Amino acid sequence: MKKSLAAGLALFALVVATVVATGATAAPSKSQAGTLTGAGATFPFPLISKWIPEVGKAYDINITYAPTGSGAGIAAITARTVDFGASDAPLSSSQLEACKGCVVIPWALSATSIPYNLPGLNGRLRLDGPTLSRIYLGEITSWNDQRIRALNPGRNLPDTKITPVFRSDGSGTTYNFTEYLSSVNATWKDKVGFNTSVSFPTGVGARGSAGVAGVVRNTPGALTYVDVAYSLANKFDFAVMKNRAGKYTTPGLRGINASLSQLPKKVTTLSQLKIVDPPRSAGPLAYPIVTFTYVIAPTQSSKAADLRKFIFWAVTQGQKFGPALLFQPLPKTVQAFAYREIKKIQSSS
């Protein structure tokens, strides 16, 4: 009886101690040098996980990154509960204002692929922006629709219903995809618009890349959008997309690279980095659904030196880890823009 009471008390004390201890460790440790915490987008997470041990080796900076999603990353850096945030969508002007002195720096570059499930199709599916947007608007509902057949001469398109699949969670891939649909279809832009999550007029939603991939794998006639690295890793068939030059391209490294050729010689503002649906001048290889993903850092930070080192390393040496994961290394002009932005991160103490 006494023993069990003592045990109970001990357990209670232990619980209290644990709660207090975790509470203490969860608070951001500000004074300690050599540690950086970040949170945000899941899209660049594979790349960031490669960077973390390398930066640890190079500069002895201990980085922890929580892939909580772009929105949570923006919220966390705005509240300064992390040292840096990451987002697939550039900050809107109101978000930038709320963040009170934040810089938004592009640090990785990738593309969105359009996987589909059409068993027995002879060859690869071809799509263009207007057709894709009409599928997601619910205007084209069958695979043997005239408008799809026109793009795919000689293909045996079945009389199957099209099931468009979308991400039900907020996602940078959704941002990239809807940004593309908005730029190729005015109706889409007016009716739906673009964001990390939008109100899709039709189709079925699933959670995460794994979720949408699961639905497409099991539903003949389904199509969706996931980042190209995920598509390749899971050996999906994905569509070749028609660009402004009228050519069908794949989201390979060359396709991504070509879509960058229209960037200005000197990048001065973030809005110049909007690279979906590149113009005809980008050339025949340009893949149209390409996006930058960004790191958000405060201009005043107690860890400014470490932050500068880390982000500088990421946009320079870190880029060589990209191609294996289908992240195209940043072009020189964007790197130059990044350097100028990194310099704005100043020590607050």
Add this chain to the structure above:
Amino acid sequence: MTTVTQDPAAPEPSLESRGIRLGDVAFRGVAIAAAAGVTFLLALIAYKVIEQAWPAIEHFGLSFVWTEAWNPVQDEYGALTFIYGTVVTSVIALLLATPISIAIALFLTEIAPRRIAAPIATLVELLAAIPSVVLGLWGILVFGPWVAENLEPWLEKWLGFIPLFEGTFYQAGMLPAALVLTIMIVPITSAICRELFSRTPRDLTDGALALGSTRWEAIRGVMFAYAAPGIAAAVLLGLGRAFGEAIAVAQVIGGSDHINVSLFAPADTLGARIASQYQGATTPLQQGSLLYLGAILMVISLVTNVCAQLIVRRFEKQRRAV
């Protein structure tokens, strides 16, 4: 305890009895602290949820509850789609899970030989130990396609005249979500029902059997009457589970922003919407609206719980009156 010492013949209070008193004080303290702590925590959570939902409450007012909208681009939100989805999935799950749970419990207590009953009971309870995210993955990869290819065509064939059971077949939608919820609440309700049935006094059922009633009559007349309030409580506990489940539902429900009449079509629930969009919420209003959904969920759960207690109390009264 102090009254004992009034006897002059009694010895001085021993160290041991003082020890017990210390134990009592400590026990009281711990118990009060635990109860107060939980109450305080709940109040704090409710406060925080409402505080964070405030931008949305201020902006949309109460009409949020009956507005069907979810548009992060236009920053327009409403809860109706999700309230509808929550109620419909949970009610279907409950309608299916209750008879199944009672049947399992009766089988385990009345029909199955002890040697079989014990392992089966463990297996059913193991079902509750499957993490909901795993159940959701199974739902989307295995169960959902099966529902879309077999169950939904079959339902449409026989019940297609009801609008609920017609339309396109989807592997992610209201029906798969309701069925996954059923699987999740059966272990809870059946475990409680089994406990209730096994506690029915043997002499009552034996008496009924001795008076010539059949086994079913004894179960219906004696066991059910005895266990009714408990069963009601068990069912409502299951309902609470169904209301609150987020991840598994988010994976299989198809995340639609609109209300669809067909049970085959994608829908969404309060919990699932919070789980899938909170991390990606980009505007303060979207975040506030998601927490507003959370507040609505809390109110619905509270109302259900109060109803549960009222029902249990009414059953108790009836039983005493008999």
